[in-house]
Amino acid sequence: MLKQAQSALRSRMDGALRPLGLTVPQYACLELLEPGPLSSAELARGVFVTAQSMNAVVKSLQERGLVARDDVAASGRRRPAELTAAGRALLAEADGSVRRIEAQMVEAIAGTDVDRLVDELAAIATHLPSAADD
Template sequence: MGQDGAGIELETSLGYLMKEVSSALRTAMEAVLRPLGMSVTHYSCLELLAQRPGLSNSELARGTFVTRQAMNVLLQALEADGLVTRSEQPASGRALPTQLTPAGRAQLATASAAVRGVEDRMKSGLAPAEQVALRTMLSTCAASLRAT
């Protein structure tokens, strides 16, 4: 606890523990993605596009937790590498929908296997029922924070 008694006990703080897990997960993911020439944001972008083709720059930025500007730079690089295509004309408004190319799907398949290995390692100490309970609790925590 802080010197004045108003601080947070780091050993019992759920927020601190969640940040510690998040940091460890990101580090482990970066370690398996780096040899593939990818970052976590790069991987997350491809994964989102595989699951939700046609997302706009803004939607991808929100889904990968980066700014629109950072996503635009990433999308330009992914397009130059032949991993995604973006329409010349917006479907509606100003948003240019983005799609994975076959090369993007191939890169994603390799990266997904590597990331799945990290997630498997992370949850290896949990029984299947505990994994389900953890997913439920984390989803509930996120929903509670979004609701306020």
């Protein structure tokens, strides 16, 4: 059932973000960058994609002027990305659509049941071993 819920959510988000020219991973990247700059590796972990995939996502957002990052790393290989003004504006627009979908998603669950569901999902995530533990 969790996979079916995730699939339905992803489908709705794809549909809502498409008119804005965004994919779900691109939206997630913009959302993670909202508080401040992050490296591609940090973004990849946050979006649950490979570093290579995230690099492509960041590059596409950079080409559209939605994120900025230095061409050359200040030290090492880390080149943090950060939102531009255009990226912040598009994120604000996309957030409205995504928040409406989230509200619809939990509409069928009564008030305190939402908190319980979140707690139970957190417990599941905490108790599942990582792939490295297998």
